[in-house]
C-alpha cells in the first residue's frame with residue numbers, strides 16, 4: 001500500500017466515502033463526503049495527488065482547482081488536503097498565500113507530505129549544514145528554480161522596479177529584505193530585477209550599511 005492509499009484509508013475510517021475522481025493535468029482530485037447523521041450537514045473533502053513529484057505547476061493547478069470548487073456554492077462545507085511527494089512545504093505555503101485571497105478558504109487547506117522512506121533516501125542529509133550557520137539567516141541564499149519561476153510568474157515576467165519586460169538570460173533575483181540582514185530565501189521575499197535596477201538597489205543597500 002502506498003502513502004496515498006494509506007491516507008485514503010485513514011479518511012474512510014473516519015467515515016468519509018469516496019464519491020468521485022477527476023484527472024487534472026498534473027494529478028488527480030478525489031472527492032470524499034462525510035454524512036453526519038440523517039439531518040446533519042454534509043462535509044466534503046478534496047484530496048489532491050500529483051502524478052509525479054510535486055512541482056510548482058502541480059500545486060498551482062491544485063490550488064486554483066480547489067478555489068474554483070469552493071466558489072461554487074453547493075451547500076455543504078469543504079476542506080482540502082494536498083497530498084504530495086517530495087514537497088517543498090515552504091513553497092506550498094507561499095503559493096497558498098499568494099493565490100488564495102480568502103483567509104477562511106486558505107485555512108481549510110492542508111498539506112500532507114509523503115513519509116515514504118525510499119523517496120527521502122536521495123535527499124541531502126541535514127547534518128551537512130554546519131550548526132553555526134543555523135539561526136537568523138536562511139542557510140540557502142540562492143533562490144531555487146521553482147521559486148524563481150514562481151517569482152517571474154507573479155511579476156508577469158517584468159522587472160519589479162522599472163516594470164520593463166525581463167530578459168530571461170540576464171534576469172537577477174534579489175531578496176526584498178536583504179539576506180545578510182536576516183531576510184529569508186522564500187518566494188514572498190524574492191523579486192526579479194533587470195541588471196540595471198539590481199545594481200542601483202544593491203548600491204543603495206551598501207550606502208545604508210555605510211551610514212550605520
Ligand SMILES: [Zn+2]
Nearest residue numbers: 159162194197
Ligand atoms: Zn528594472
